Amino acid sequence: MSKEKIQIEVNGKMVTLEVEPDDLLVDVLRGDLGLTGTKVGCRAGECGSCSIILNGKVVTSCLIPAMKADGGKITTIEGLEKDGKLHPLQKAFVEKGAIQCGFCTPGMLLSAKNLLDQNPDPTLEEVKIAISGVLCRCTGYQKIIHAIHVASETIRKQGV
Amino acid sequence: MNQGMNLVWSKSLHWEKYYRPQSIPEALKLLEESGGHARIIAGGTDLIPQIRNKEKEPKVLVDITRLSGLNEIKLENGFIKMGALVTHSQVAESPLIRERALALSEGASRLGSPQIRNLGTVVGNVVSGQPGADTTIPLLALDARVKVVSQRGERIIPFTEFFIDTGKTAVNSTREMVTEISFPPLIENETSISLRLARRKALALPILTLSVVLSADLEKKAFRYARIALGPVAPVPFRAQGAEKLLTSVLITDGIIKEAAQKAAQESNPRTSLIRGSEEYRRAIVANLVERGIRKGIERLEGKHV
Numbered sequence: 001m002s003k004e005k006i007q008i009e010v011n012g013k014m015v016t017l018e019v020e021p022d023d024l025l026v027d028v029l030r031g032d033l034g035l036t037g038t039k040v041g042c043r044a045g046e047c048g049s050c051s052i053i054l055n056g057k058v059v060t061s062c063l064i065p066a067m068k069a070d071g072g073k074i075t076t077i078e079g080l081e082k083d084g085k086l087h088p089l090q091k092a093f094v095e096k097g098a099i100q101c102g103f104c105t106p107g108m109l110l111s112a113k114n115l116l117d118q119n120p121d122p123t124l125e126e127v128k129i130a131i132s133g134v135l136c137r138c139t140g141y142q143k144i145i146h147a148i149h150v151a152s153e154t155i156r157k158q159g160v
Numbered sequence: 161m162n163q164g165m166n167l168v169w170s171k172s173l174h175w176e177k178y179y180r181p182q183s184i185p186e187a188l189k190l191l192e193e194s195g196g197h198a199r200i201i202a203g204g205t206d207l208i209p210q211i212r213n214k215e216k217e218p219k220v221l222v223d224i225t226r227l228s229g230l231n232e233i234k235l236e237n238g239f240i241k242m243g244a245l246v247t248h249s250q251v252a253e254s255p256l257i258r259e260r261a262l263a264l265s266e267g268a269s270r271l272g273s274p275q276i277r278n279l280g281t282v283v284g285n286v287v288s289g290q291p292g293a294d295t296t297i298p299l300l301a302l303d304a305r306v307k308v309v310s311q312r313g314e315r316i317i318p319f320t321e322f323f324i325d326t327g328k329t330a331v332n333s334t335r336e337m338v339t340e341i342s343f344p345p346l347i348e349n350e351t352s353i354s355l356r357l358a359r360r361k362a363l364a365l366p367i368l369t370l371s372v373v374l375s376a377d378l379e380k381k382a383f384r385y386a387r388i389a390l391g392p393v394a395p396v397p398f399r400a401q402g403a404e405k406l407l408t409s410v411l412i413t414d415g416i417i418k419e420a421a422q423k424a425a426q427e428s429n430p431r432t433s434l435i436r437g438s439e440e441y442r443r444a445i446v447a448n449l450v451e452r453g454i455r456k457g458i459e460r461l462e463g464k465h466v
Contacts, residue, residue, distance in 0.1 A: 022178070048273065058275055068204070
């Protein structure tokens with residue numbers, strides 16, 4: 001099978017890649033780019049572990065052929081920190097104990113970031129809907145919701 | 161361990177070619193040339209899992225996400241029109257849909273998860289032909305129609321003729337393409353509502369979805385018409401036409417509403433399912449949900465936000 005060239009912006013950096021027509025974005029991010037913060041869970045769009053932000057929207061990268069993402073702008077969990085400093089969401093997750101095994105954490109954080117980017121002061125219901133696409137099997141939703149509210153307050157006061 | 165489970169994921173799905181046409185004619189040509197081995201991909205939220213499960217094995221994917229003019233929701237010539245690339249998120253957030261077809265906004269906002277709603281398209285949801293699909297049921301109640309194009313031309317198919325069997329529609333997806341779904345927007349004294357029963361609020365297939373469209377004659381305390389769509393209670397999305405008839409042009413009373421709900425339960429045909437519950441249970445909830453839908457619809461007609 002012949003490889004095809006695609007160009008994507010990942011965490012602010014342009015990268016050119018050669019991919020197979022049937023490569024999925026999640027595998028290209030993890031395999032070709034080594035961005036293993038994006039997790040692989042169900043590969044059916046149901047667990048949300050592979051969530052990334054593509055062109056401003058949180059999506060499951062296991063359902064996206066790499067070639068479909070050509071020309072797109074992607075944020076993965078590795079793109080959240082800035083100059084070695086954690087994003088307020090990451091800080092709040094650490095401080096409020098919103099992480100247990102950590103497998104769902106990248107998807108939770110990117111879902112939360114996508115929410116706060118559009119809605120800096122969300123209600124409880126809006127936070128619940130925003131993270132409803134990511135499964136946590138350590139049953140840590142309460143602390144995750146709390147951490148997102150803490151981070152939203154920090155961002156509103158101090159910025160990102 | 162479940163023997164059917166494949167734990168080595170990488171390359172467990174396969175296709176040979178991935179095309180990204182720039183125009184509808186180019187997309188149709190690619191479909192035609194692939195001789196039945198091609199599939200269109202837009203959101204991919206149904207197609208990719210189907211390929212992984214080997215329910216579909218296309219050799220060629222035709223990605224239509226680069227086609228222009230298909231990602232709009234617009235009001236034109238008395239119809240609300242949605243192009244093939246309109247996502248569930250777009251529909252859920254559209255002020256036009258919320259104002260003139262609230263049931264569709266409600267259906268789209270409950271489908272899957274934010275991730276799935278951001279990727280998946282309404283047209284894809286409909287073309288997949290599932291009898292309880294979250295946007296199909298409200299569109300059936302809204303009297304929608306589908307525009308299908310191929311190299312042989314264009315045809316418009318009403319929703320009532322579009323669904324043939326579970327997972328099968330009047331569209332040959334290897335040669336034809338749905339470019340648009342349209343429906344008449346609701347006017348004054350009309351309302352719509354969607355209700356959904358599922359095990360949880362996200363990423364759960366519906367046990368039952370219901371959409372009701374009511375057109376009121378307020379003076380006579382009657383409905384000019386009522387449309388009741390249900391799923392999955394039959395191999396295809398279902399209109400409870402017996403119940404609709406009972407509600408049309410008569411004085412609306414408690415008794416009539418209850419009678420119509422019972423009629424809907426009688427005429428629908430749910431099957432016992434491990435995921436969705438027993439036939440008896442599901443028939444009982446058809447009656448409950450239809451009654452609740454009509455009552456809430458009436459409250460909306462009275463200007464209440466329910």
